[in-house]
Amino acid sequence: MPAPPLPVVESVTAELRLSYVLRHFREAYVGVPTVTIGYEATQPQIEVADANHDFFAGTAPYPPEPNWREWGGQRLPFFFDESLELPLLELLPASRAHINADVISAAFYLLSGWQEFFSDERDQHGRFPYAASVQARYGFVAVPVVNYYFDVLKTAVEHVTGQPLHPHRWAGGATWAACITHDIDNLYSAWKAPAKAALRRGNLLSFGRQLWRHFTQKDAWDNLELVQKTVAEYGAKSTFFFLPEHRKDPNGTPNADYRYNQIGQSVDSLLQAGAKVELHASLGSSTNPNKLHYDAEQICHLGPTSQGLRFHYLSWEPRITPALVDDLLFAYDSTLGFAEHYGFRNSYCLPFRPFNFQRGMAADFLEIPLNVMDTTFHHPRYLQLAPEEILPALLPMFEEIERFGGVATVLWHNENFDSANQRNGPVQFRTIMEYLRSRNVAFRTCGDIWRQMYALSS
Numbered sequence: 001m002p003a004p005p006l007p008v009v010e011s012v013t014a015e016l017r018l019s020y021v022l023r024h025f026r027e028a029y030v031g032v033p034t035v036t037i038g039y040e041a042t043q044p045q046i047e048v049a050d051a052n053h054d055f056f057a058g059t060a061p062y063p064p065e066p067n068w069r070e071w072g073g074q075r076l077p078f079f080f081d082e083s084l085e086l087p088l089l090e091l092l093p094a095s096r097a098h099i100n101a102d103v104i105s106a107a108f109y110l111l112s113g114w115q116e117f118f119s120d121e122r123d124q125h126g127r128f129p130y131a132a133s134v135q136a137r138y139g140f141v142a143v144p145v146v147n148y149y150f151d152v153l154k155t156a157v158e159h160v161t162g163q164p165l166h167p168h169r170w171a172g173g174a175t176w177a178a179c180i181t182h183d184i185d186n187l188y189s190a191w192k193a194p195a196k197a198a199l200r201r202g203n204l205l206s207f208g209r210q211l212w213r214h215f216t217q218k219d220a221w222d223n224l225e226l227v228q229k230t231v232a233e234y235g236a237k238s239t240f241f242f243l244p245e246h247r248k249d250p251n252g253t254p255n256a257d258y259r260y261n262q263i264g265q266s267v268d269s270l271l272q273a274g275a276k277v278e279l280h281a282s283l284g285s286s287t288n289p290n291k292l293h294y295d296a297e298q299i300c301h302l303g304p305t306s307q308g309l310r311f312h313y314l315s316w317e318p319r320i321t322p323a324l325v326d327d328l329l330f331a332y333d334s335t336l337g338f339a340e341h342y343g344f345r346n347s348y349c350l351p352f353r354p355f356n357f358q359r360g361m362a363a364d365f366l367e368i369p370l371n372v373m374d375t376t377f378h379h380p381r382y383l384q385l386a387p388e389e390i391l392p393a394l395l396p397m398f399e400e401i402e403r404f405g406g407v408a409t410v411l412w413h414n415e416n417f418d419s420a421n422q423r424n425g426p427v428q429f430r431t432i433m434e435y436l437r438s439r440n441v442a443f444r445t446c447g448d449i450w451r452q453m454y455a456l457s458s
């Protein structure tokens with residue numbers, strides 16, 4: 001699916017980059033004192049090197065190759081860094097500091113989603129492919145590089161003001177948070193794959209048995225209560241994203257295998273158990289306001305007032321979707337992760353405002369970035385990890401999120417709570433949950449996270 005034509009955009013000035021990035025910096029720490037941070041011309045207390053900024057006047061998706069520098073024990077890419085011979089940070093007398101790489105422009109580039117907006121690359125579902133990203137090209141998808149840039153700024157601010165800065169705490173004083181989510185695509189299709197396999201083998205007896213079970217027993221994926229109870233064992237409540245469209249996309253890709261208006265009882269039980277119910281927006285809705293509006297209405301029809309969403313298939317057209325989510329006044333989205341790889345699509349481990357290039361300002365909705373999706377681990381086009389390799393693969397990423405007080409957002413589909421799945425099934429989910437609990441994470445729903453972040457920014 002090709003990218004739509006590039007829309008007309010507002011010019012991205014140095015002032016715009018500064019205000020967008022510093023807004024996020026101030027939200028990342030408690031009570032950041034007033035310090036002037038900027039480029040040479042304004043003679044700020046913290047002066048950031050002014051790299052060649054013709055880049056932001058153009059429409060090229062990728063900046064020049066980054067320099068690699070060490071900070072906080074990590075080797076990190078610094079885009080817009082033209083003075084590798086100078087130290088990254090110089091702490092000067094008289095309450096001044098110099099940062100010799102343009103961390104403001106680099107943070108803007110990654111956080112805003114510049115690469116996917118200006119790149120024409122899309123995969124067969126119309127998504128910006130991981131393979132086309134700077135994260136893949138330079139190998140830093142599991143490192144929240146923007147948080148490290150902020151750590152450089154933080155060190156400068158601490159020097160200039162003499163006051164230590166701390167990240168915000170989550171509920172119960174926890175240093176970091178986890179957001180457990182489930183996209184509900186299928187409730188009635190567990191029987192299909194084994195029945196088809198039996199038919200292919202010519203095993204009619206087994207086929208007949210699958211069919212009999214299908215007509216007489218509850219489907220193994222009709223398991224929402226099991227999902228809710230499994231999560232509750234860890235003291236957590238999760239966010240369920242329901243898909244109100246059961247008709248296939250015109251190109252044949254499936255939406256839900258159930259009708260949302262016929263499962264009201266299950267939805268009620270979830271709500272009574274404290275789970276949250278939100279919109280899983282159908283195929284095509286990420287580029288079509290009428291379709292998105294229709295989907296949102298269906299969810300509200302059954303009771304819950306949907307305030308957030310995630311798109312089915314992680315559909316996201318960078319040139320259209322952010323403006324659409326803003327126009328329809330959603331409070332938050334949690335779509336932005338790469339389907340092909342766990343990690344940080346915007347190189348940031350806290351919720352943030354994507355950039356609305358058409359309006360030339362931060363989007364109104366909050367993005368709660370998606371870090372871990374069950375289907376990533378075992379898929380012909382994604383990763384092929386053995387079950388016991390999953391948690392070890394994720395650990396360095398979780399450690400980064402904990403270090404910066406961020407949010408680990410995990411998507412585990414209800415169909416992967418079926419005990420027949422031993423690759424990325426309930427056992428692997430529990431291993432992740434046990435790890436998160438052992439690190440004293442605060443389990444929060446997407447709505448909880450939005451409320452906390454909203455209180456910070458208003």
Ligand SMILES: [Zn+2]
Nearest residue numbers: 183185312313
């Ligand atoms: Zn889905």
